[in-house]
Amino acid sequence: MFSALVIEKGEAGQTVTLKSLQENELPDGDVTIDVEYSTLNFKDGLAITGKSPVVRKFPMVPGIDLAGVVTDSAHAEWSTGYRVVLNGWGVGETHWGGLAQRARLNGDWLVPLPGEFTARQAMAIGTAGYTASLCVDALVNFGVRPEQGEILVTGATGGVGSIAIALLTKAGFTVAAATGKTSEAEYLQQLGASTVIDRAELSAAGKPMQKERWAGVVDTAGSHTLAYACAQTRYGGAVAACGLAQGMDFPA
Incomplete structure (x- = not known):
């Protein structure tokens, strides 16, 4: 189980809830990450409030960036324990993003976290x-x-x-x-x-x-x-x- 901020849309409009989810509920991807930090961006604010059509599919976990540790990988470039950073690629818009304790992503979207930075510094x-x-x-x-x-x-x-x-x-x-x-x-x-x-x-x-x-x-x-x-x-x-x-x- 992990916690995630989830945006849903129904007949009454958009709702945002902090939920406990199972790992099998994560979207498709070849790398699973324990998220250590994300950033609350202006774009995330628009997505969460619904003031702009940032989110393209529901339900959606917002968060257009993240930093964390690979826990499982079927991608050639990433192994368990690698420290990575992501931003962009439609994450938080069309693919679940970083405002969660866990994420599953396409390994091609990731870059290594430079050794000079902690995950917290990268997201600061x-x-x-x-x-x-x-x-x-x-x-x-x-x-x-x-x-x-x-x-x-x-x-x-x-x-x-x-x-x-x-x-x-x-x-x-x-x-x-x-x-x-x-x-x-x-x-x-x-x-x-x-x-x-x-x-x-x-x-x-x-x-x-x-x-x-x-x-x-x-x-x-x-x-x-x-x-x-x-x-x-x-x-x-x-x-x-x-x-x-x-x-x-x-x-x-």
């Missing part, structure tokens, strides 16, 4: 940290350099925003942090932000072409904020868009 960084890393890599690979000017990070106090600020600062960039939580300015400055902007400056409809300001942008908001950021990005700059916190539209 989590999908948000991985996403932030991909965004910073995208800007650097596009050719954005520190001497070209400021980088805007929206949703700055969130998981992606916070880690993006830290990574960009470490790489030598000057960072402007946009947030609706201006009371957290000191926290953002400790991460490395040189400027803190009220997100209200960016979240309304703006002119399609504005004064060039940003050498690059990491955007987690979408909608008007993303359009505003694009309108202020310098010629030859780049925008890494990875979130839809404000909306799924792009009114530009």
Whole structure:
């Protein structure tokens, strides 16, 4: 027996329950894992509350990432005792995810947990940290350099925003942090932000072409904020868009 958070949908709507399940109730997969840690992501919040159609089939165990230990494997790359990490691959959407004590997954989806990290540390960084890393890599690979000017990070106090600020600062960039939580300015400055902007400056409809300001942008908001950021990005700059916190539209 193991415990899992289970989302079900009936005539009365969606319900979320902490349940005790048998291992034979796990979905198909060639690797079984004892889950040590998972992360509560924004996407998981949408799935659990039903505010967005994240879950594609029911019943569903949410949790788009996990870290744990292999307890059984029919996959060539993984043996009992291996420590692994997973995120993505539709887990928590179409395949049971990490908000459970046990998971059964496709071994091709797994990566080894680096020896430098505990499972707890890996999930403290989590999908948000991985996403932030991909965004910073995208800007650097596009050719954005520190001497070209400021980088805007929206949703700055969130998981992606916070880690993006830290990574960009470490790489030598000057960072402007946009947030609706201006009371957290000191926290953002400790991460490395040189400027803190009220997100209200960016979240309304703006002119399609504005004064060039940003050498690059990491955007987690979408909608008007993303359009505003694009309108202020310098010629030859780049925008890494990875979130839809404000909306799924792009009114530009």
